[in-house]
Amino acid sequence: MLIIDNLHVHYGGIQALSDMSLEVPEGKIVTLVGANGAGKSTTLRAVSGQIPYIGGTVEKGRVIFQDREITFLPVHKIARLGVIQVPEGRHIFPNLSVLENLYMGGFHRSHDREFHKDLDHVFGLFPRLQERKKQLGGTLSGGERQMLAIGRAIMAKPLLIMMDEPSLGLSPKLVDEVFDIIQAINSEGTTILLVEQNAMAALSIAHQGSVLESGRMVLEGAGTELLEDDRVRQAYLGEDV
Amino acid sequence: MTFQLFLQQLINGLGLGSLYGLIAIGYTMVYGILRLINFAHGDVMMMSTYFAFFGVSIFALPWWVAALLAMILTGLLGISIDQGAYRPLRRASRISALITAIGVSFFLENAALVVFGSRPRAFYRPEMFRAIWHFGDISLLSLTGYTILITLCLLVIVYFIVYKTRMGMAMRAVSKDMHTVPLMGIDLNRVVAFTFGLGSVIAAVGGILWAMKYPQIEPLMGIIPGLKAFVAAVLGGIGNVFGAVLGGFILGITEILLVAFWPELSGYRDAFAFLLLILVLIFRPTGIMGEDLPE
Numbered sequence: 001m002l003i004i005d006n007l008h009v010h011y012g013g014i015q016a017l018s019d020m021s022l023e024v025p026e027g028k029i030v031t032l033v034g035a036n037g038a039g040k041s042t043t044l045r046a047v048s049g050q051i052p053y054i055g056g057t058v059e060k061g062r063v064i065f066q067d068r069e070i071t072f073l074p075v076h077k078i079a080r081l082g083v084i085q086v087p088e089g090r091h092i093f094p095n096l097s098v099l100e101n102l103y104m105g106g107f108h109r110s111h112d113r114e115f116h117k118d119l120d121h122v123f124g125l126f127p128r129l130q131e132r133k134k135q136l137g138g139t140l141s142g143g144e145r146q147m148l149a150i151g152r153a154i155m156a157k158p159l160l161i162m163m164d165e166p167s168l169g170l171s172p173k174l175v176d177e178v179f180d181i182i183q184a185i186n187s188e189g190t191t192i193l194l195v196e197q198n199a200m201a202a203l204s205i206a207h208q209g210s211v212l213e214s215g216r217m218v219l220e221g222a223g224t225e226l227l228e229d230d231r232v233r234q235a236y237l238g239e240d241v
Numbered sequence: 242m243t244f245q246l247f248l249q250q251l252i253n254g255l256g257l258g259s260l261y262g263l264i265a266i267g268y269t270m271v272y273g274i275l276r277l278i279n280f281a282h283g284d285v286m287m288m289s290t291y292f293a294f295f296g297v298s299i300f301a302l303p304w305w306v307a308a309l310l311a312m313i314l315t316g317l318l319g320i321s322i323d324q325g326a327y328r329p330l331r332r333a334s335r336i337s338a339l340i341t342a343i344g345v346s347f348f349l350e351n352a353a354l355v356v357f358g359s360r361p362r363a364f365y366r367p368e369m370f371r372a373i374w375h376f377g378d379i380s381l382l383s384l385t386g387y388t389i390l391i392t393l394c395l396l397v398i399v400y401f402i403v404y405k406t407r408m409g410m411a412m413r414a415v416s417k418d419m420h421t422v423p424l425m426g427i428d429l430n431r432v433v434a435f436t437f438g439l440g441s442v443i444a445a446v447g448g449i450l451w452a453m454k455y456p457q458i459e460p461l462m463g464i465i466p467g468l469k470a471f472v473a474a475v476l477g478g479i480g481n482v483f484g485a486v487l488g489g490f491i492l493g494i495t496e497i498l499l500v501a502f503w504p505e506l507s508g509y510r511d512a513f514a515f516l517l518l519i520l521v522l523i524f525r526p527t528g529i530m531g532e533d534l535p536e
């Protein structure tokens with residue numbers, strides 16, 4: 001479904017990605033793990049088309065979504081193809097209500113029966129959001145913001161959701177909850193590209209995983225397989241082997 | 242001074258303040274989403290008066306048709322200025338955008354001097370705006386009354402657009418987190434263009450009412466109202482449309498009362514607005530209704 005091919009990205013003098021290649025098959029959960037600064041967010045931003053807006057350059061390589069090259073497409077056009085990013089730090093609109101934030105996700109959709117079905121679906125997944133739907137986004141807790149960010153993505157009717165560190169700053173209980181939801185969304189047919197520092201949690205739900213180190217892919221394999229890999233255990237799970 | 246006279250001056254101040262407020266709305270909306278002070282905004286207002294002037298004098302249109310056409314043309318002018326001058330600089334520093342805005346302002350003023358000539362032109366004041374309304378001892382030019390009413394109506398319309406429509410929701414989102422909006426599949430450029438268009442149309446209403454008040458126009462007429470509307474926008478809390486109109490009211494009323502109480506100070510009328518600006522920037526840079534000012 002998504003193919004990243006030989007991507008090179010730099011920010012001024014900083015090389016953030018070198019020869020990055022990754023394939024995300026339809027219907028799967030693929031995870032990209034790696035330490036802080038490895039280039040995970042850069043990868044997602046390259047797919048979303050955001051690199052030029054944050055002072056970076058895609059110097060080489062291609063991004064292909066459903067057989068169509070999207071490398072240099074504007075950000076909003078990529079999103080409208082159904083490639084939806086849940087950005088690092090959630091980026092909830094603080095001055096918009098919870099409901100409006102969800103409307104922003106489905107901005108171009110008419111408010112028809114299907115739209116309201118999706119809205120109910122989001123409220124079913126996250127009852128807290130329904131309780132707070134009139135509240136401003138800026139008043140939510142970190143966990144609620146993450147839920148809203150995921151709900152906002154669902155409202156876009158995405159084909160592929162790319163999540164950037166959804167577990168960041170959440171309590172272990174909430175992390176479990178969020179990862180359950182990710183699996184649930186995937187089982188309804190949405191493909192997921194999940195970026196995480198929390199390698200343990202991510203690899204345990206992923207069909208396929210890759211390890212990124214200083215902008216390069218160093219390992220690839222099935223999620224559970226990587227969990228068993230000594231190098232992964234040592235480097236990312238903090239275990240002595 | 243009698244109470245009647247005071248009330249009379251208050252209404253006159255409200256009328257003048259409405260004009261500042263109408264121009265300030267465009268300033269404040271553009272600032273709200275782009276953090277750009279569009280210094281050409283007063284000149285855009287000036288252009289609107291020429292559009293209306295030619296509509297009536299050359300094309301012999303009924304005044305209200307000319308006014309509507311002028312509003313549309315001014316909206317398109319505002320959008321073109323953004324697309325032509327500011328859009329290429331979206332990713333550049335804010336200071337280069339600001340310098341460009343000053344450049345656009347000079348360009349419009351000088352283009353108008355060349356094309357329209359420096360000679361002031363008499364502007365048509367329609368019959369309905371010439372009547373004098375009497376309320377007890379207070380007499381009021383109908384134009385002033387209509388100006389206040391039109392301003393309040395436009396404020397309600399702008400409120401509706403910003404808070405009750407999809408485009409308004411996108412505008413509010415852009416004002417807080419411009420980079421996340423395109424991730425929602427929204428073309429940022431269309432939101433910005435809409436904002437410039439709306440602000441310019443409202444400035445056209447202000448401009449045409451301004452021109453009917455004096456009633457004449459000239460190429461540099463946008464400078465002082467533009468600067469004062471900027472003061473009004475800052476005073477009210479830049480980024481806030483209610484603040485812009487409130488700031489306009491306060492500025493208009495204090496200016497008129499100042500002149501009424503101390504006629505000998507009337508020469509300092511314009512200086513007063515800038516003194517107010519400096520005081521606001523020193524003591525409350527966020528203005529009356531502003532919450533936070535990033536940077």
Ligand SMILES: Nc1ncnc2c1ncn2[C@@H]1O[C@H](COP(=O)(O)OP(=O)(O)O)[C@@H](O)[C@H]1O
Nearest residue numbers: 011014016035036037038039040041042054055
């Ligand atoms: N906007 C930016 N400007 C300059 N350097 C950046 C920018 N964003 C990221 N970087 C650098 O690129 C590298 C990769 O960053 P990032 O993709 O954010 O990593 P991760 O998401 O894995 O933590 C880091 O060295 C980071 O400092």
Ligand SMILES: [Mg+2]
Nearest residue numbers: 040041042088
């Ligand atoms: Mg990151």
